[in-house]
Amino acid sequence: MKARVATLQSGAISGTATALVGMAGPPLLIYLLLAGAPPPTARATLLSFFGIVYAAALLSHTIAVGNRRRHLDRGGVS
């Protein structure tokens, strides 16, 4: 039960980090190392989770944030 909650929590932290700073790996990697996951399981879990969470982040970013071009358009040198 405790482990299930910990898994959900690390997934939530990873999801927040993906949407905010684009990094899904570190929280999950720390969790898997603490859990003592064997390397093949850790690698497969990480990479398949990347596939899911980045696809979800891409979808939600497209809907919620869009592409704000105002800073890029202004350029640096004018």
Add this chain to the structure above:
Amino acid sequence: MRSRHRRISDGYEPAAAVKVRFTSTIGPLTRGWWARNSASSTGAGLAATAAGAALLYTLTGFGFAVLSITAFVLFVDPPQAVQLVIIISTALSIVTLPGLWRAVVPALLLRLTLGSIAGLPLGLIALRHADPVVVRRLIGTTILVFSGVLLWVQLRGPNRHTALPLA
């Protein structure tokens, strides 16, 4: 040349910060050329970063986001840098996914996915409303904190007494 006097630490225009420093070192000879080609030079910087990070990704299997976001954020705004990383990472994971499914623990992956679906809106709201300067600092802080924790975990090893059983 108003841009020469712009402050380097102007967080709202990261591309400008890089360019101002570059022009001032190269000198007046290239200034006109640089001004005309500034958009493509940003693209070249982004492409070079992506190539380097992808090389690391093929060698280690992860670390693309951590490496590329730090350099992307120098060239474009945080929301765009994050979106670039998300788009490239989605493509990369689609390429690497086949052949991995056999080693996956379904219950573990399901709980992680449920957790991340709960966490995604939080990050989205924060990114939508936060100051770009704050997000840039947060990116740096995240990398520093996580690498510190990761180093600590590696040195300490999985603790027998507090180890989390998988799934």
